[in-house]
Amino acid sequence: MQRTLYLFASGRLKRKDNTICMESEEGTRYFPVASIRDIIVFGEVDLNKKLLEFMQEQEIILHFFGHYGNYVGSFYPREHYNSGYVILRQAEHYLDPGRRLHLAQKFVEGALANIIQILRYYQNRGKDLASYGESIGRLAEKVPACGNVEELMAIEGNARACYYESFNTILEGSPFMINGRSKRPPADPLNALISFGNSLIYIKVLTEIYKTHLDPRIGYLHATNFRRFTLNLDVAEIFKPILADRVLFTLVGKKMVGPGDFERHGAAVLLKESGRRLYVKELEEKLQTTFYHRRLKRNVSYQTLLRMELYKLEKHLIGEQPYEPFVSRW
Known part of the structure; x- marks a missing residue:
């Protein structure tokens, strides 16, 4: 393996x-x-x-x-699997505003559905999260009516801001609090964990894209430009809640990481190597965890699931099967 x-x-x-x-x-x-x-x-x-x-x-x-x-x-080594046919289909879906918006909506639908599942999981374990789930649910209902990607990203941003507020309730009793999302630089330990985890999910998806016919430079929710890969950012939106955030909740909730695993550099709070080692160990264990896949009727790992999501997207682009994002059921 x-x-x-x-x-x-x-x-x-x-x-x-x-x-x-x-x-x-x-x-x-x-x-x-x-x-x-x-x-x-x-x-x-x-x-x-x-x-x-x-x-x-x-x-x-x-x-x-x-x-x-x-x-x-x-x-990123020279591509071995790139298909001119698939790349042309990717470009066509990006250049057509309607088809681009449809895929962008699917990524946001998947992301918000998985966020709501996370909130339900912890609500069922005694956390008072109903108001957060209701607020994000109302935002999710607006996704199909969005007229452009900018409007869609605004809804997703508002939903994530609400979601990050819920971290203080989920992690009540821990030594950490979050006061809004801060990225460059992260202003507190929870933001440092979020940023580090998100970066790992982005590159995990990027590695899997390399093994497919897809081109990582053509995304739909995140604008394609001259500077960066974007398709991995799109697909990662679906998996950040169920991979990165669940790892964060485990590490903090079980007191596997503490204040000693962080250091301050000016305005930035960053993970020390000890914290990074703990995070990647927990993430790899999560990725190798298997679950019963209802459609396939067999057990698959989260690592395999990342590749499967890309195959689903590829089938959509070439007209074989409409794309539906993975949504956790537990």
Whole structure:
């Protein structure tokens, strides 16, 4: 089974025969290339062109985070699976305002439905969250009537602002409080966890897109431009609540992370390496968790679910089957 390789130590990353070799103060470690899905680098790592050529041959993406846990960028090898036919269909759906809006609405519908499921989950465990669920439900009802993507994003932004307010109720009794969403920089520990988790979901989806015929540069909810990948941002909206946020609630609610796992740099509050290690461990466990998929009538993992969502989108683009976002039922 392939896995994500997380590198926290600083050192030198290189190819050694058919393995990835990491030399650091912790020693020299070898990783069989066949077992690696992608590599996420947190430490200060030196590498060379020979390694990048090897990564390209093996179809492995490298994602880089800065010293303070902020996403920097990715080495995205030359695509092996891109299909001109699918990319043309992607572009057609983006350039047609009606078809673009329809897909953007589906991403927001999925995101808000999963947010409501999260709130129901914790409400059933004694948290007073009914007012938050009702407010977000009313916003979700407005999604089909949106006339453009800007209006849609405004509704989604209002819904998420309401959702983030609910964190203080869900995590009542923890040492952390959130006073609104702050991104650049995160102003408190909860915002630091949200930002870090969201970045990981973005790159998890980006890795899966690389294994499909889709082009990550053509998104629908997030505007396609010259600067960045956008399709992964769209699809990640569906999964952030049920992956990133559930990990956050587990880590904080079970006191697995505490004030000592954060540090302040000016106006920013950031995760220390100890906190990042705890987060990725919990996220990987979540991704490998399986559940019974009603349509497929078999168990699938959340990791597999990410790829399946992209296949559903691809079928929509080529006219095989209308796209419906995944919505958690528990």
